[in-house]
Amino acid sequence: MNWPLKKKTNGDGTSNGHIIEMLGITKVYNTGKIKVEALKGIELVVDKGEFVAVVGPSGSGKSTLLNLIGCLDTPTGGSYMIGGEAVAGLDRDALADVRNRRVGFVFQNFNLLPQLTALENVELPMLFGGVGRRERRRRAVEHLERVRLGDRVEHRPTELSGGQMQRVAIARALAMEPDIVLADEPTGNLDTGSGSDVMSLLSELWGQGRTLVVVTHDQTLAKRAGRIVEIRDGLVVTDRRAVA
Ligand SMILES: Nc1ncnc2c1ncn2[C@@H]1O[C@H](COP(=O)(O)OP(=O)(O)O)[C@@H](O)[C@H]1O
Numbered sequence: 425m426n427w428p429l430k431k432k433t434n435g436d437g438t439s440n441g442h443i444i445e446m447l448g449i450t451k452v453y454n455t456g457k458i459k460v461e462a463l464k465g466i467e468l469v470v471d472k473g474e475f476v477a478v479v480g481p482s483g484s485g486k487s488t489l490l491n492l493i494g495c496l497d498t499p500t501g502g503s504y505m506i507g508g509e510a511v512a513g514l515d516r517d518a519l520a521d522v523r524n525r526r527v528g529f530v531f532q533n534f535n536l537l538p539q540l541t542a543l544e545n546v547e548l549p550m551l552f553g554g555v556g557r558r559e560r561r562r563r564a565v566e567h568l569e570r571v572r573l574g575d576r577v578e579h580r581p582t583e584l585s586g587g588q589m590q591r592v593a594i595a596r597a598l599a600m601e602p603d604i605v606l607a608d609e610p611t612g613n614l615d616t617g618s619g620s621d622v623m624s625l626l627s628e629l630w631g632q633g634r635t636l637v638v639v640t641h642d643q644t645l646a647k648r649a650g651r652i653v654e655i656r657d658g659l660v661v662t663d664r665r666a667v668a
């Protein structure tokens with residue numbers, strides 16, 4: 425592999441077509457006396473526009489990896505470049521900025537704010553991203569329509585089904601038009617029918633040229649991805665691309 429030694433962007437927010445470049449990534453959690461080595465040297469290079477499913481047993485480090493990819497947390501060791509930017513060189517504010525601009529997150533438990541309407545939930549990242557009020561509203565409505573929730577904009581999370589909440593979360597993840605969409609077991613709390621809706625929406629994003637990394641136990645969802653990366657005990661053990 426030809427590893428770029430310093431920042432080298434190609435003007436399209438990638439480094440030689442790579443949007444994610446992880447080399448020797450480790451993560452150690454220190455909780456009191458116990459040290460947990462959650463990641464032990466992850467090598468992962470993802471090209472712009474790939475759809476990667478991350479699979480593996482519970483506790484193998486999948487969520488830890490996704491949080492690092494999404495700059496929600498920082499690695500203990502190794503190097504990580506997102507869109508040609510070295511994450512290690514960024515301070516907290518710069519990291520938050522990269523996260524807000526580049527990454528959209530979808531979680532198993534939706535993580536919607538219960539006191540806000542669907543529309544307000546989708547507007548939130550744009551509020552943080554400095555998008556003006558009218559533009560925010562316009563884009564939020566558009567994103568909710570795209571996930572077929574145009575008739576639920578004023579509903580609060582408690583007034584929505586699980587599948588609908590996850591679709592709001594997808595609309596929110598797309599609010600800032602991120603290059604990368606990360607989802608951690610997005611269908612884990614859904615019944616088969618709504619899970620399948622969510623899978624279709626995620627697959628559509630792939631069709632639109634976005635890069636997707638999805639942690640899943642769901643075989644059907646994993647099979648939709650172009651590439652399956654299997655994690656065990658903090659390491660990548662298999663990495664296969666689907667044969668077209
Ligand atoms: N915030 C944390 N503090 C301490 N240990 C953690 C934390 N998050 C995860 N771990 C530990 O790291 C390992 C990997 O966890 P995780 O990434 O959540 O795995 P997975 O998503 O594959 O189930 C587990 O042993 C877990 O207990």
Ligand SMILES: [Mg+2]
Binds near residue numbers: 486487488608
């Ligand atoms: Mg997890």
